[in-house]
Amino acid sequence: MRYLITGGAGFVGSHLAEELLRRSHEVYVIDDLSTGTINNIRHLKTHDRFHYVVDTCSNRMLMAELVDEVDIIFHLAAAVGVKLIVESPVRTIETNIKLTEIVLDAANKKKKPVFVASTSECYGKSDQIPFNEEGDLVLGPSSKGRWSYACSKLIDEFLAIAYFREKKLPTVVGRLFNTVGPRQTGQYGMVVPTFVRQALRGEPLTVYGDGQQSRCFTHVADVVRALIGLMDTPAAYGQVVNIGNTEEITILELARRVIEMTRSSSDIVFVPYEKAYEPGFEDMPRRVPDLSKVRNLIGWQPTIGLEQILRDVIDYCRRG
């Protein structure tokens, strides 16, 4: 099969490209290198089934050509990371909405199936743990910039579902829960690479708030298996599907675990949210996925636990 990955030089996209090549497929990547980097795909560049173009998906003519070349599209190009969202709201909102509209429009002309990457951020402040795809989404006010990310991704979700229902375009929406692993950068705020780098440098680990908020981290290798499996499954078309792990840890405990595993002499410092992000910043206290839908659809479940995830990220950061 021939696959197009938008955002293919990003963290998740580059792992997906690698896995598809490993399974003997042909891979096309488009990435504008805004948050992705050539370093993520350098090792793939000489592969004869790998093709890449540095450009933006907003180039409609190019997108039409790329869509023509392939059988299936993974749309991963997006502005991600809470820090980026708070610092560059215009870019986040525009990137996330415009690009998805262009990709779906181009795919629809040739009726090529599209995976649209969404996020657990969409559940917002819901306390209906574990989060089920049919559960209500509870977002804060538009005066608080963080929620623009969830809103922009929700528009993407509605659009993907609308294309499926109205235009019979096969689409699948995946809500990713805190995906981590090698190549993720801490530059845009993500907590695991940030803590690991801080610990390896002997700098204090910056725990935001009181550290009692919790997350479930999913290894990128598990995530890419789910993405490929969903696009291979017509029953998944038109569906929104959680992709995550249910092993929950508080951020304070995560900091302690990273210090222990790196044998670091670092301390932990508590940073108020308003200093870390912006005044009035709202965090979500817990975020746990209900995985019954993805299990029923493709028999998928995560196989890599937090211990191994942290070991992989630590090894990667030590090498870099």
Ligand code: UDP
């Ligand atoms: N966080 C933290 N210190 C950091 C970066 C993040 O305590 O240096 C916290 C953040 O406030 C959130 C959690 O770690 O509660 C996960 O943050 P991340 O940005 O990785 O993902 P999010 O779950 O917010 O999308």
